[in-house]
Amino acid sequence: MTCRHGSMANRTDAPAKCQLHSVIRFLEEGERSAAAIHRRMSRLLFSNGFREYHFWMILQRKGLSVNESYERISGVLVPPGVPIIKDINGEVLSGIIGPSNEGEGLHLICETEGGKPSPSLLWYKGPSKVIDDSYEIMSPLIIRNELVISKLQRRDLMATLTCQASNNEISPPVQSSVILDMNFKPVTVSVKGKRKRLSAGKIVQFECEAKGSRPPAVITWRKGSQRLKSSVDKMTPQGNVSTSILTLTPTSEDNGKFISCQADNVRIPGSAIEDSWKLEVHYVPQLNLRLGSKLRHSNILEGNDVYFECNIRANPWVSETGWKFEGRELVTNISAGVIVSNQSLVLQKVHRINRGRYSCTATNSEGQGESNHVYLRVQCKYFRIDCVIFSED
Secondary structure, eight states: OOOOOHHHHTSTTHHHHHHHHHHHHHHHTSOOOHHHHHHHHHHHHHHHTOOHHHHHHHHHHTTOOHHHHHHHTTTOOBOOOOOEEEOTTOOBOOEEEEEEETTOOEEEEEEEEOOBSOOEEEEEETTTEEEEOOOEEOSSSEEEEEEEESSOOGGGTTOEEEEEEESOSSSOOEEEEEEEEEEBOOOEEEEETTTSOEETTOOEEEEEEEESOBSOOEEEEEETTEEEOOEEEEEOTTSSEEEEEEEEOOOGGGTTOEEEEEEEOTTSTTOOEEEEEEOOEEEEEEEEEEEOTTOOTTOOBTTOOEEEEEEEEEESOOSEEEEEETTEEEOOBGGGTEEEETTEEEEOSOOGGGOEEEEEEEEETTEEEEOOOEEEOOBOTTTOOSOOOEEEO
């Protein structure tokens, strides 16, 4: 149907009025199906912004009663308002929201106002997946749909969540969307080269790598309960891998202690994971020489038997032990009353010639160690000359 009324040609609203008059003629032609009336009236409403009031006024001028007009255009639609997304505290949300923590829940509230007929209100994830269609009518004008996700997962990162209101199949639905940002827990943490052999006093480096955390994990090194600070941290351009390099100079005291590398996303409580291992530190034998426990230092008389004990601490264990007297190697000499047996030395029936400095030695793959010196003096048995005293230096 085409308008040809010259009187309307010069008016700015002529196209809209032409369409309206064509609809009036359409209605006046007689019985029309509800679907046909619905399509025609909806097209006019949404293309020109008319509301029911205009129809009542114009249709009455054409001689149609209000009741008759209402019955014929009962399919006229009023679109719902644009949905509003809020959190549980009532704060209006838009754009990127969060970040929310992996494993936690999410609760969003969507409301739309108005619309004839009453609209449906659905939640979508992505372009087309309906994830919640359980809307409820709060009042004649308010429709609400509360989206509850019990446990957020990694695949929800940057997901678009859309709340869409619709009350017909002719006009496009109205909708609002938010994009979900998230924090992730670290997934793995591992230390490279942790099984390497260490030597006391020699610098070594360990590299710890943590993956999967968003933002990148904070890496902490510990030796036992002691926090270590001599590390350098970096992260990959992708942002979910972080590394830390620890520089350590181990000592013999570190042998058997545990080193740990801990990765933690400080934004997620309880997210820390760690990789730990026991240090094996090799070192030169450490020796301590002393008189036998039953001997009194100040009461060694000429003719007494004397024995020394050499205590050894080493890793790996020693392959060879030895004894020295005044810096010279001491070996077993039965006739002279000298008996060498691994970690002990026996001097039988000591004389003044036995006085002097004694030490023990031990050797492993790291080298040779020597003990402290013990100075032995022998007290003359009959003359009580002050030639007997024991001292250490």
